[in-house]
Each structure stands twice: as C-alpha cells, then as structure tokens.
Amino acid sequence: xERTMKLPKRVASMPLRFHGGIVALAALLVFNSLFTPNFLxxxxxxxxxxxxxxxxxxxxxxxxxxxxxxxDLSVGAVMALAGALAPLIFLSDLGAANPALGVALAIMLxxxxxxxxxxxxxxxxxxxxxxxxxxxxILFISGRxxxxxxxxxxxxxxxxxxxxxLGTGKILGLPFQGWLALVIACxxxxxxxxxxxxxxxxxxxxxxxxxxxxGGPVRRVKIGAYVICAVLSGFAGLIxxxxxxxxxxARNGNLMELDAIAAAVVGGALLQGGRAPIFGxxxxxxxxxxxxxxxxxxxxxxxxxxxxxxxxxxxxVWMQQFRRT
Amino acid sequence: MNALxxxxxxxxxxxxxxxxxQASLEIAPGEVHALIGQNGAGKSTMIKVLTGVYRRDSGSVxxxxxxxxxxxxxxxxxxxxxxxxxxxxxxxxxxxxxxIIMGYEPKRLGLFVDWREGNKRAREVLARFGIDIDVTExxxxxxxxxxxxxAIARAVSLEAKLVIMDEPTSSLDASEVEVLFGVVRELKNxxxxxxxxxxxxxxxxxxxDRVTTMRDGRTVSTRIVSETKKLEMIADMLxxxxxxxxxxxxxxxxxxxxxxxxxxxxxxxVCSGPRLxxxxxxxxxxxxxxxxxxxGSGRTEAARALFGVDALEDGxxxxxxxxxxxxxxxxxxxxRIGFLTEDRKAEGIIPDMSVRENMTLALLPKxxxxxxIDFERERAIVDGFISDLGIKAAHMxxxxxxxxxxxxxxxxxxxxxxxxxxxxxxxxPTRGVDVGxxxxxQSFIRSYVDKGFGVVLISSEFEExxxxxxxxxxxxxxxxxxxxxxxxITGNIxxxxxxxxxxxxxxxxxx
Numbered sequence: 142x143e144r145t146m147k148l149p150k151r152v153a154s155m156p157l158r159f160h161g162g163i164v165a166l167a168a169l170l171v172f173n174s175l176f177t178p179n180f181l182x183x184x185x186x187x188x189x190x191x192x193x194x195x196x197x198x199x200x201x202x203x204x205x206x207x208x209x210x211x212x213d214l215s216v217g218a219v220m221a222l223a224g225a226l227a228p229l230i231f232l233s234d235l236g237a238a239n240p241a242l243g244v245a246l247a248i249m250l251x252x253x254x255x256x257x258x259x260x261x262x263x264x265x266x267x268x269x270x271x272x273x274x275x276x277x278x279i280l281f282i283s284g285r286x287x288x289x290x291x292x293x294x295x296x297x298x299x300x301x302x303x304x305x306x307l308g309t310g311k312i313l314g315l316p317f318q319g320w321l322a323l324v325i326a327c328x329x330x331x332x333x334x335x336x337x338x339x340x341x342x343x344x345x346x347x348x349x350x351x352x353x354x355x356g357g358p359v360r361r362v363k364i365g366a367y368v369i370c371a372v373l374s375g376f377a378g379l380i381x382x383x384x385x386x387x388x389x390x391a392r393n394g395n396l397m398e399l400d401a402i403a404a405a406v407v408g409g410a411l412l413q414g415g416r417a418p419i420f421g422x423x424x425x426x427x428x429x430x431x432x433x434x435x436x437x438x439x440x441x442x443x444x445x446x447x448x449x450x451x452x453x454x455x456x457x458v459w460m461q462q463f464r465r466t
Numbered sequence: 467m468n469a470l471x472x473x474x475x476x477x478x479x480x481x482x483x484x485x486x487x488q489a490s491l492e493i494a495p496g497e498v499h500a501l502i503g504q505n506g507a508g509k510s511t512m513i514k515v516l517t518g519v520y521r522r523d524s525g526s527v528x529x530x531x532x533x534x535x536x537x538x539x540x541x542x543x544x545x546x547x548x549x550x551x552x553x554x555x556x557x558x559x560x561x562x563x564x565x566i567i568m569g570y571e572p573k574r575l576g577l578f579v580d581w582r583e584g585n586k587r588a589r590e591v592l593a594r595f596g597i598d599i600d601v602t603e604x605x606x607x608x609x610x611x612x613x614x615x616x617a618i619a620r621a622v623s624l625e626a627k628l629v630i631m632d633e634p635t636s637s638l639d640a641s642e643v644e645v646l647f648g649v650v651r652e653l654k655n656x657x658x659x660x661x662x663x664x665x666x667x668x669x670x671x672x673x674x675d676r677v678t679t680m681r682d683g684r685t686v687s688t689r690i691v692s693e694t695k696k697l698e699m700i701a702d703m704l705x706x707x708x709x710x711x712x713x714x715x716x717x718x719x720x721x722x723x724x725x726x727x728x729x730x731x732x733x734x735x736v737c738s739g740p741r742l743x744x745x746x747x748x749x750x751x752x753x754x755x756x757x758x759x760x761x762g763s764g765r766t767e768a769a770r771a772l773f774g775v776d777a778l779e780d781g782x783x784x785x786x787x788x789x790x791x792x793x794x795x796x797x798x799x800x801x802r803i804g805f806l807t808e809d810r811k812a813e814g815i816i817p818d819m820s821v822r823e824n825m826t827l828a829l830l831p832k833x834x835x836x837x838x839i840d841f842e843r844e845r846a847i848v849d850g851f852i853s854d855l856g857i858k859a860a861h862m863x864x865x866x867x868x869x870x871x872x873x874x875x876x877x878x879x880x881x882x883x884x885x886x887x888x889x890x891x892x893x894x895p896t897r898g899v900d901v902g903x904x905x906x907x908q909s910f911i912r913s914y915v916d917k918g919f920g921v922v923l924i925s926s927e928f929e930e931x932x933x934x935x936x937x938x939x940x941x942x943x944x945x946x947x948x949x950x951x952x953x954x955i956t957g958n959i960x961x962x963x964x965x966x967x968x969x970x971x972x973x974x975x976x977x
Contacts, residue, residue: 335838335839335841336834336837336838336839337830337831337833337834337837337838337839338837340823340827340830340839341830343816343819343823344816344819344823344827347816347817347818347819348812348813348815348816348817350812350813351807351812351813351814351815351816351827352816352827353794353795354773354775354795354805354807354813355795355799355827355828355881356795356796356798356799356800356827356828356830356831357796357827357830358796415816415818415819416818
C-alpha cells in the first residue's frame with residue numbers, strides 16, 4: 142500500500158491491462174529462458190528485434206487509426222505496394238546511373254505513394270463517411286493487386302547494400318529498424334501527449350460530436366491518422382524488402398493487418414477509440430513476436446501459431462470488456 | 467366504463483430518484499388517448515412500465531380483466547400491446563410482407579413459408595388502411611411514413627388491442643401526417659385503442675378523444691379533448707392557473723428596455739430546414755436574450771444555425787456588423803461565439819478525458835505554440851476556473867466522467883468562458899444539475915454578461931428565462947413569433963405569449 146502511494150500519479154493510474162501486458166511479456170521471457178534452447182543469446186535478440194520492428198511500426202500507425210474509432214485493413218497491401226515500388230526505382234536506368242539519387246527516390250517515392258493511399262482511406266472515412274472497415278477494404282484488395290501488376294507478379298531480387306541498410310544495418314550493434322521504431326515511437330508519443338493534434342485525436346475518438354462542436358478539425362485529424370498509418374506501413378514494407386534483398390508483392394505484409402490490430406489491442410488500444418498507447422503498441426508487437434518465436438523455436442507448426450495469436454487477441458479483448466463492466 | 471388499460475398508483479425510481487410517483491393512466495377500448503407533458507415529466511417511463519421494459523416499484527396495471535404482470539416486451543405483445551417507436555424496429559432490407567408476417571409466417575407442409583398466402587395477408591392488412599403498395603419490395607424503398615404504417619399494420623395483424631405511438635409525426639411531412647391520421651381513425655373504427663404521445667398539441671385536437679397530462683412524474687389531469695382548450699393543456703403541463711395566464715397574456719408586452727450596448731448579433735428570416743423556418747433575433751452587448759418555446763419549437767435548431775452547425779437555407783446572420791454564417795463550429799469559435807450544448811453526454815463531455823483536457827478543448831488553438839500545447843498556461847487557466855466556478859474535483863487530471871452532473875456542467879461552461887466569447891449560446895445550461903450548482907451557474911452567466919458580452923439563453927424552465935433574460939424571443943413551430951422585454955415579464959405572461967399564438971387552435975376547437 143505504502144509503495145503504490147509513492148508511485149507518481151501517472152504510473153499509478155496506468156491502465157491495468159498495460160500491467161497485464163508486462164506480466165505476459167515477463168512470463169514469455171521466463172518461459173523461453175527456461176525451455177527454448179539458445180534463447181539467452183545476442184543473436185536471438187537481433188533476430189527478434191529485426192522482425193518485431195515492422196510489426197511495431199505498423200502497429201503504432203494502427204493505434205492512431207484505432208484511437209479515432211477507425212480501423213485500417215489496408216496496411217499489409219500498402220506494405221506490398223511500397224515494397225514493390227522501391228526496387229523498380231533503384232533498378233531503373235535513372236537509379237542505376239545515379240545510385241545515391243536512386244536509393245533516395247526509392248525511399249521517398251514509395252512513402253509518398255503510401256501517403257496517398259492514406260489520403261484515400263482518410264477521405265473515404267472522414268469526408269464520405271464510409272465505414273472504416275469497408276473504406277480500407279478497397280485498398281486491402283486492390284493495393285496488393287496493383288503491386289503485383291507493377292512487378293508482373295515476379296519476385297524482384299537485387300543487390301543494393303545502401304538500400305538494404307534499412308533492414309540489415311546496425312547502430313551500436315542493434316538493428317537499424319529497431320532504432321527506427323524507437324524514434325518513431327518517441328515522436329508519436331510526443332505528438333499524442335504534447336501536440337494539439339494528439340489532443341484532438343483522442344478527443345475525436347472519445348466523443349466525435351463533442352470534439353466537432355468544440356471546434357476540433359475532425360476531418361483533418363482523421364485523415365492525418367490514416368496518412369500516418371499508411372506512411373508507417375510503407376516504411377515497414379521497405380524494411381521487409383531490404384531484409385530479404387527481394388520484393389515479393391504476393392507475400393510482403395501478408396496478414397500484417399491482423400498482427401498490427403492484435404498488437405494495438407494487446408497494447409491497450411480501445412476499439413471504440415479515445416486512447417492511443419504508443420508504447421503499448423510496441424509492447425503488444427513484442428508479445429506477438431515472442432509468441433511466434435516461442436512456438437517456432439519449440440518446433441510448433443506455423444498454423445498452430447496462428448491459433449495462438451487468435452487466443453492472445455481473444456484474451457486482450459476479453460480483458461477490455463472485463464474492465465468496462 | 468370498462469377500461470382496456472388501467473394503471474394506478476405507479477411508482478418508479480431510478481437510483482433513488484423518483485421518475486414516477488402516484489402516476490395513473492386509463493385507456494378505454496377503441497379510444498385515441500393522448501399522453502402529454504414536458505420533457506422529463508415521465509411519459510416514456512410510464513410507457514416503459516406499461517410495456518414491461520421497466521418493472522414498477524409499486525402500483526397496479528390492469529389490462530382487460532385481470533391484473534397484469536407484464537415483465538417483458540414479448541409478454542406485452544402477447545397481451546395485445548404494440549409499440550411503434552420513433553426508431554422503427556423493422557428490417558428495411560426485407561420485403562414489406564416479411565416485415566408484417568415475421569415470426570407468424572403462414573406455413574405449407576408445416577415447413578415452408580407460404581409466400582402467396584403471406585403476400586395476400588400483407589396486402590389485406592394494408593388495404594384496411596387504404597394503402598396499396600407492392601408488398602414484395604424491400605421495406606427500405608418506401609418513405610418513413612409508409613414504414614411507420616407497415617409497423618402499425620404489423621401490430622394490427624397481431625391483433626393488438628392497444629397501439630402505442632411515440633412521437634409518430636416527428637419525421638413526417640404534412641401529407642404523410644394526414645395519411646397517418648387516417649390510419650389512426652381507422653384503428654379507432656376497428657375498436658383498437660391508441661395511446662398517442664406527441665409534443666404537437668395541435669395534432670391532438672384532430673384525432674384524440676381524451677388527453678392525460680403528466681408533470682414531474684405525476685398524472686395531473688385527464689380531460690376530454692373536445693371540451694378542452696389548448697391553453698388548459700399548456701397550463702396543466704406547466705402547472706399554472708389558466709385564468710392568470712389568460713389575464714396576463716392579454717396585457718401589452720411593451721416593457722422597459724434593458725440597458726444595452728452595440729449590436730453583437732442579428733439574424734433575420736433565418737431558415738435551416740423544416741424545424742427552423744423563420745428566426746429573427748437581435749443580441750446586444752450586455753444583455754441576455756432568452757429563447758422561449760415548447761419542445762420542438764426550434765430553439766436548439768436556432769442555436770445550431772447561429773453556431774454554423776446547420777447550414778442556412780435562407781436568411782441572414784450578421785455578426786458584429788459582418789454578414790455571413792460561420793462555416794462550422796471552428797469558425798464560429800474564432801468569431802468569438804461559444805455554444806454550450808443541451809445534451810451534455812452526447813455532445814458535451816469527452817468522458818475518458820480529464821477535467822483539464824475537457825475544459826481547454828475549445829481553447830486549444832489559442833493554447834498552442836507551433837502545434838505544441840502550452841501546459842503551463844493550460845494548468846494556470848484550468849486552475850483559475852476550478853476555483854472561480856467552485857468545481858469540485860479531486861484534481862484537474864481526474865476523468866470528467868467521475869464528476870457529478872453539476873460539476874461536469876461547470877467544466878463545460880468553463881470550456882466556453884475560457885475562449886472569452888462575445889456571444890455565448892447556452893442550451894439548457896442548468897438541466898439535470900442540482901439546485902446549488904444551478905444558482906451558481908446562473909450567477910456566472912449574469913456576471914459574464916455584466917462585463918459587456920451577450921448571452922442567448924435557451925431553457926425549458928420558464929422561471930429561469932423570466933428571471934434571467936432581459937428579453938425573451940418566443941418561438942413556435944420553427945418560427946420566432948413574439949418578443950417580450952423585462953422588466954415586467956412574469957411566468958404567466960410568457961406562457962400566455964406561447965398560448966395566445968395558438969388562438970387558432972382554440973377557434974378550431976370551438977367549431
């Protein structure tokens with residue numbers, strides 16, 4: 142009792158399920174260090190960080206969209222689209238002639254296209270009042286199709302060390318994309334807690350009519366959330382391509398929407414909106430990644446891993462319902 | 467007379483707050499019975515007790531011969547009571563026939579739905595009301611009025627003895643209302659009783675036999691409509707003496723003008739749709755102008771038009787000498803207008819956000835430097851209002867949902883005071899708050915106006931308007947009809963102004 146009293150107010154009022162997430166993470170770590178061979182090695186850490194980063198990056202974007210009371214099913218397709226564009230650009234004649242410019246454009250242009258996808262989603266939802274699940278279903282279906290058309294359905298392999306840095310580079314011995322995810326998290330956390338945009342985001346998710354009648358720029362903020370989510374998905378798509386030194390439009394980001402939604406929900410996002418736990422999304426992504434890894438490393442088949450993931454989502458949603466009553 | 471439904475001594479409380487006390491209602495077979503009352507008078511609670519949605523605390527409900535223990539809507543339906551809600555509980559994507567026979571389908575071989583028979587039945591039921599439509603079309607293809615009639619037809623086909631209609635005309639146009647009235651008369655001819663709940667008193671004279679008036683959870687009168695004047699109904703609803711109303715209503719309204727500054731806001735011939743057709747208002751610095759009128763008279767719609775929520779179809783709004791309606795709440799706020807909405811829960815608070823965040827929501831653009839919130843200033847401002855308005859909260863970071871209604875309302879008032887608006891529109895600022903908070907809120911409003919700002923005050927409580935407003939614009943059915951000026955307004959003068967505008971109804975009644 143005495144100890145909790147001394148906790149800073151913010152920590153003490155943190156939602157229960159966030160603690161629940163930390164407990165789950167601790168349990169996973171303990172289990173793995175006891176039963177998974179070679180778990181406590183640096184190599185394992187690298188593998189997990191490099192894989193969790195893409196889920197975490199997309200999950201943070203998803204968290205913003207969910208905070209408005211929406212959902213974005215198109216994140217995986219946007220990953221595929223951005224991922225397919227990048228090699229096309231730096232493998233083109235222009236890219237080959239100017240390697241530096243080629244790589245720069247191969248990062249900027251796909252992100253721009255991803256952003257336009259976000260504008261499309263946002264306008265559908267915020268201006269045309271289409272249900273988010275339907276609005277984003279459009280790109281969910283067509284985005285990957287466009288990516289496959291662009292690449293004629295072929296796997297594009299390449300060797301471009303500067304581009305591959307996105308997925309294989311290391312800073313202070315840790316994977317670049319892990320640092321990237323961390324930087325994005327810090328920026329978004331700042332935006333949510335300090336910027337007017339973040340305040341409006343939470344207000345709109347909490348009570349859209351009240352936010353509108355208080356002068357909140359509802360449309361702009363909602364479109365912004367979808368744009369950020371799409372750009373982050375684009376980033377993730379580039380990272381996957383960089384890790385593999387190959388772009389496979391059919392597989393890049395496949396089922397990512399489910400991982401991202403699951404991570405956001407496990408991290409404490411409320412599907413009805415009004416809450417944007419950015420670091421929660423990272424925690425959720427780590428838990429999902431660790432469950433996948435645990436099962437894989439212990440010889441459980443991939444299909445079973447899907448069931449385990451479903452169980453986590455059910456558990457997280459159940460905890461939300463439990464808290465609400 | 468053998469009553470079809472007889473409710474007496476009904477008591478019902480919610481969390482210790484009485485919603486009904488000693489309420490009663492008696493409906494005769496084959497009669498059209500109106501139930502009227504101000505908002506919160508207990509009409510809907512009464513209906514929900516009758517239909518088994520709520521369980522009564524005490525009292526008796528007799529339906530037909532026996533004491534009824536209806537405890538669910540299903541049982542009510544089986545007892546012959548059908549309710550037509552404003553929000554229709556039908557399936558728009560399925561055919562008219564399916565909607566009428568749902569749950570009671572005629573079967574062939576005990577297994578398959580006999581559509582030929584079903585369609586025939588549906589057509590027959592509708593024909594009884596003179597409606598001839600293609601019953602195989604999806605219900606959603608038809609107008610609201612037809613859908614409502616289909617709901618009624620379904621009720622009749624289930625051999626309802628009593629059909630309850632809750633505000634049935636609120637979304638119908640004039641010709642559709644006529645069709646509905648035809649159906650109500652036809653129900654009556656067939657011996658079905660109708661309980662008719664409406665805010666539009668004029669309608670009652672056209673179709674109702676008797677009217678029961680409720681006020682503050684009690685039944686105050688049951689009258690025969692053809693022997694009642696509209697003025698008497700209003701007097702019952704508001705708890706006033708008709709003689710007083712009539713006498714004072716006759717006096718000249720030209721009172722002394724309040725001291726006032728330059729014109730802040732002028733609206734002329736403003737129309738934003740069928741619920742607000744003609745609205746004139748002039749607001750000066752340093753005055754409170756009240757909007758009086760019964761429910762559905764267009765008061766809230768007027769506020770929404772001024773704040774740029776509903777676009778104008780016609781008319782002019784002039785703010786501080788410049789013509790033009792604000793394009794939306796954000797522009798209205800930047801033009802120094804504030805709008806405290808009527809529905810605190812749906813349009814006011816953001817329940818999970820803190821007192822601080824709720825209070826500074828409208829001020830946010832001014833609190834930010836390059837998109838970043840100035841927390842130091844925010845806390846100072848919030849601190850100031852918490853002590854000025856006496857808001858009782860554990861700390862400013864407490865979620866607003868944990869506060870009492872009165873304190874929530876003070877936070878919302880502070881949300882608008884913080885933007886320092888020239889014009890503050892207050893829609894029912896003291897509804898649902900306790901007496902103490904009410905007095906405080908009223909005195910803040912007065913002291914704000916004394917600083918040279920203007921307030922538009924909407925209230926269903928006539929005392930609040932009479933005591934609070936310098937002038938009162940009286941509204942009726944979407945139009946501003948009269949203007950009264952203080953000093954000199956009394957509650958009875960105000961009620962008289964409302965009632966006298968309806969002289970036409972009384973003459974109609976006298977025929």
